[in-house]
Amino acid sequence: MDQRTLPARTTDLAEGTLWPGVGDPIRLLTEITAWLRSYGATSTRRTYAEGLGLPTSVTDLRDWLSRADHTWVHVLRAYADTLDLTAALHADITDPERNRPPTRPGRFRPLHWLRWCASTGLDPVTAGSIDVLTWQDALRAAGAAPATRTRMLATVRTLYQHLAAAGLVTANPADLDRRRLGLRDPQPAKTILTLTPAEVAALLNAAARPRPGASPRDRLRARAVVALFTLGLRVSELCDLDHPDLHTTRGRRALRVTGKGGKIRTVYLTDLAESALTDYFDALPTAPTTTVTRATASGRAPLLITRTGTRCDRRDIWSLLRRLATAADLYELAGAMHPHALRHFYVTTAMEQGAHITDVQSDVGHARVDTTQRVYNHATRDPSRTAATHVGDTITRHLEQTP
């Protein structure tokens, strides 16, 4: 369908600025949908759609659908299906309580590629390299970090590869030398927050102490969470643990942990973690494996559950750690506390205590040993634990022995 035959409102989608000037918007959206479908994970499709300025929320999508004529609707529904938004849209319509606008629009949202094209009157199909350069300048001027601009450029470049293969464009305007865009500067090394053994002990003690609003079972769960984090787990690994993951192997209690990329590793329990888990299980009203939860309805029995019996969420864990840091009087840490700090604690403590780096790498599930080394190098380590102290002491002893 030619754009001229569309009702005016169909060219006025998504905040009224998305498609003006686009020669064949239906063809473009169809190809974008096909491109997104080439990715297996919905989260990836959503990330790319968001980066282009397309709707990824129910609110945005409903706005599109409300404006579209029947020709657009089937294209939009195909797009919504691609992002798994259709079911959420129906739930949203039947539940007005969920009909809320986004709480905070993105800082760079008006500068996402398609929105920027619309605001400048540019047809994305005819855009050239100079337009992409201008867009990148606009992003830089708006304060977008190099990593953000790199991500957005990569999204646009990959999209145009597909559009070129589909015959919609003749060349890829985003196939640019990133050095000329200032995108190859190395990231400054960030200091990694790492806890000391004393601070971890303070967290464990704070978890066990009575807190306002926290039941004894809450306290035992909090202690189990901190104890499990001392094994070097990622927060998502901890939340995803199921009861069958807790097992005995080679005479020791261990966890079967599913890490990034679905990689499974065995993590042996320390006495601390085992006792914390045992105390927590003892406090549950029913045997853990028979606890009725939403997750067990799908055949899984989460290791850690909330008061209502559902699986602990990573945001709960993050909030819990900050509360514990405050309760432990670690006020300076509380603002920066996050689950990875305990993972970094594991890496630095293990290596400072003489563990071999490859063993530590295996324990925490790093794919490459240089990742483990990087964590160790960038950690804010406890000065009292540095080997430099031992070297200095040795030299001092020799100096004292020398007349």
Add this chain to the structure above:
DNA sequence: TCTACGGGTGCCAGCGTACC
């Protein structure tokens, strides 16, 4: 190097629960 995914963070509204 790029892709795919995860982590970290902020905000909101409402309900549940332990404690005083």
Add this chain to the structure above:
DNA sequence: GGTACGCTGGCACCCGTAGA
């Protein structure tokens, strides 16, 4: 019973990491 705290579930974003 009132209150403070904890939990749930949703929205959004930027940025980092690890596998290929």
